[in-house]
Amino acid sequence: MEKQLVTIYFDGSPLSCDPSKSILDNLLDNNVKATFSCKKGTCLTCVLRTSHDVPKKSQDALKPALIEQGYFLSCQTMPIEGMEILPSEQNDLFIKTTVKEIKQLSGHVAQIFLTPSENFNYRPGQFLNIKNPDGEVRSYSIASTKVQANDTLEIHVKKHQFGKVSNWLGDEVKINDEVEISGPNGDCFYINDQPEQPLLLIGTGTGLAPLLGIMRQALSQNHTGDIKLYHGAVEDDGLYLTDELKKLSDKYSNVEIHLGTLKQSDNKDIVCGSINDIALANHAELKGWKIYLCGDPQMVQTTKQKAFLSGANLADIFSDPFEMKTPVTLD
Amino acid sequence: MSDTVFDKIGGEGAVNAAVDIFYRKVLSDSSISQFFETTDMDAQRVKQKAFLTMAFGGPNNYSGQEMRNAHAPLVAKGLNESHFSAVAGHLQDTLEELKVPSELINEAMAIAASTHDDVLGL
Structure with a gap:
């Protein structure tokens, strides 16, 4: 049976759309040049504008000023007959x-x-x-x-x-x-509501960047609770800024740095294994902790569940999965 | 109109306290965890919260047909009587852990039991 198509208007031009696919996928299928990256509602690069009502999840992650202007996530929204859509104004963004x-x-x-x-x-x-x-x-x-x-x-x-x-x-x-x-x-950042609360920061690769920002912010706001940072990589040279991390742990008595690599390292300070497993083995009980997870999406997802099962409140687990752009497939 | 369990145990705040405990129990139970494992735990938590709110007789917008539709994919994956009982057991344990008075637990369990046929698609 032929699929029932719907027509939407992109910048005034009619486009036939498959209603079971997102607006973004329909634009790409119609060879419209659309900006996107993760297609999971995380990166927010695929925003477009419309005056039509869109589902809540199409706007959940957007700032109020953008919602006010009718912005929505095209990867999270299905086309509806007659919908009119405009490209994003790059100057807005x-x-x-x-x-x-x-x-x-x-x-x-x-x-x-x-x-x-x-x-x-x-x-x-x-x-x-x-x-x-x-x-x-x-x-x-x-x-x-x-x-x-x-x-x-x-x-x-x-x-x-x-x-x-x-x-x-x-x-x-x-x-x-x-x-x-x-x-x-994004909503993965330090909240200064309980300065004595212990913080567990786990990241892989450049997942160190947000964790470093969170740790610096916590320290600048006189966070008194323990801050345990775990940074992991495949091998030694993927661990970077180690001197800077060491300086922070030397300067602040509540800061502890742990490094791990999947491949055995010659450096005795670097533990062999997945950094999330190493961290969770050291912290079996996470009730009352705030937890930040950044980097590889699979690591983030499994660690989030394990941390929750180890007693952390879901509202105290912040995560930033680094979703990669879906490779273009020709089919 | 008499107060619901939802009001008596303290409204939304109490549900928030219950939902993490309940969700942790179902995820830790290997006989049912497959129905609760997901890439989006926050979305799953919203569903658990809606379920608990309903069990407590609080404000909810679920019709029997919606319950049926929402659980149909799980029934297709094998959701059955034993899973339903296990979830009900975790609900009871959660409420006992929170020291909810037994007559209120009974009320909540009766509401949960009333969803039986819709959840299992009977």
Whole structure:
């Protein structure tokens, strides 16, 4: 049987849509150039505008100012007959920043410092989106705090084989270049409601960036409870900024740093194993803890469930899964 | 109109206290955890909260038909009598743990039992 199609209007042009697929997927099927990254409602790069009512989950993660303007997540919304949709106004979303400094760290990670051209209010641990000159957009977590870095934003970028934006940032961008960012987004950040509450921070790869932002923020707000940070990577060189982490644990008696790698390391300070397993083995009872999980989505998901079963309240578990862009398949 | 269990145990605050305890119990029970495991625990928690609110006679918007539709995919995956009893047992344990008076527990269990046929698609 033929599928019943619906017609929506994108920027005035009619498009035939499969109502069982998201608006984003329908646009891509119709060869409309649409910006997107994760397709899971996390990265918020696929926003479009409409004056039609959309389901709650299409707007849940958006800021009130954007909801007010009719923005919604096209990956989380199904097309409805007659719906009129407009592209996002890039000026609503993106602001200019200038590259202030780039430091190449181990493990193909670059630490990049950006100075925004206008006021950019964020909470450390939230993420911003960066657009490369081809219009590709990806998300990066913010490691800096206003206290420690004034208005400069610090992000960690890992170059990898398919990283269209990360490789541009890592290889081509130079000091004083202009980089467009939008955001901030996300709800994985420090909340200063119980300064004596112990914090467990677990991250893989550049999942260290949001955790570093959260830890710096907690320390700047005189967090007195224990802060246990666990950073994991595949092998030694994926662990970066280790000196800076050590300085923090030397300076603050409540800070403890644990490093782990999947491949056995020669360094006796680095434990062999998955960092989430190492952390959970050290903390079997998590009642009353606040927990932050950042990085590999599979690690985040399984650790969230285990931490909950070990007694943590679900409302005290904050997570930032680094969803990768779904590779384009030709079918 | 008499107060519901929901009002007597303290309204939404009490449900919030109960939901993590209840959700932890069902996830830890390997005989039923497969029906509760999900990539989105926060969304699952919202469902558990709606269930507890209903069991406590609090404000909810579920019709029998909606309960039936929502559980149909689980019935297709094998949801049966034993799973229903296990979940009911965890509800009872949760309320006992929170020291809810036994007559209120009985009321909540009666409401939960009334969903039996819709949940199991009978």
